[in-house]
Amino acid sequence: MEDLSGRLLKNLTGIQNRIRAACLRAHRAPESVALIGVTKYARLDWVTELIKLGCRELAESRTQQLAERAELLSPDLHWHFIGPLQRNKVRRTIQYSHLIHSLDSEKLLKTIDRIAAESDLKPRVLIEVNLSGEANKKGFQKAELLQLWPSLCQVTHVQINGLMTMAPHVDDPEAARPVFRELSELRDTLQAISPEQTRLQELSMGMSGDFEVAIEEGATLVRVGSALFAGLEA
Numbered sequence: 387m388e389d390l391s392g393r394l395l396k397n398l399t400g401i402q403n404r405i406r407a408a409c410l411r412a413h414r415a416p417e418s419v420a421l422i423g424v425t426k427y428a429r430l431d432w433v434t435e436l437i438k439l440g441c442r443e444l445a446e447s448r449t450q451q452l453a454e455r456a457e458l459l460s461p462d463l464h465w466h467f468i469g470p471l472q473r474n475k476v477r478r479t480i481q482y483s484h485l486i487h488s489l490d491s492e493k494l495l496k497t498i499d500r501i502a503a504e505s506d507l508k509p510r511v512l513i514e515v516n517l518s519g520e521a522n523k524k525g526f527q528k529a530e531l532l533q534l535w536p537s538l539c540q541v542t543h544v545q546i547n548g549l550m551t552m553a554p555h556v557d558d559p560e561a562a563r564p565v566f567r568e569l570s571e572l573r574d575t576l577q578a579i580s581p582e583q584t585r586l587q588e589l590s591m592g593m594s595g596d597f598e599v600a601i602e603e604g605a606t607l608v609r610v611g612s613a614l615f616a617g618l619e620a
């Protein structure tokens with residue numbers, strides 16, 4: 387156990403230091419970025435250890451594992467949902483999610499809004515945008531999103547809190563910078579045409595390989611998995 391805890395602490399501290407350094411470079415307050423620990427591939431004992439080290443923002447990509455872990459672990463954790471969301475799992479997912487990052491269609495948004503109204507919940511979501519043009523990536527195309535925006539903003543129970551994107555997977559994190567910058571600019575564009583109650587304050591962008599560049603471009607939420615659990619392969 388000593389080993390697991392020591393290794394995790396080292397990984398976590400290293401990532402936190404890199405987040406702080408990126409904030410300094412970008413003249414941002416370190417509190418303006420939250421580290422979300424992506425636990426989708428992590429063993430349960432790794433997750434409990436991570437929580438002991440103070441990490442309270444955690445993310446899962448499957449409803450089943452989200453529900454199991456949210457039920458089992460401390461009630462004051464914030465669980466983020468980052469995976470493809472099937473419409474038949476909406477009810478269960480919104481019950482456990484502090485924030486859904488992967489809202490990728492108008493139909494899904496309307497479904498969540500209807501179920502939220504029935505359940506008297508106010509789920510928070512981020513709109514996933516596909517800026518890399520890769521066909522295998524989920525999310526709205528930019529032009530499509532701009533066109534649909536007035537209709538999306540008509541939801542009554544869902545709160546749209548910002549945007550999320552996944553950069554193309556490349557070795558050089560600098561290659562992701564234009565994508566992150568584009569998401570930030572798109573947020574500003576959409577904010578300008580949004581109704582008053584819609585506040586797009588969150589930009590969820592940056593993963594293990596590119597979170598520092600994402601922070602320099604305005605990320606408020608970075609989703610880090612493999613860098614956090616590196617060296618723990620059982």
Ligand SMILES: *Cc1c(COP(=O)(O)O)cnc(C)c1O
Pocket residue numbers: 424426447468469552593594595609610611612613
């Ligand atoms: C798995 C996953 C991550 C974490 O990726 P790492 O490269 O392991 O840090 C972040 N975001 C989403 C949407 C994911 O599915």
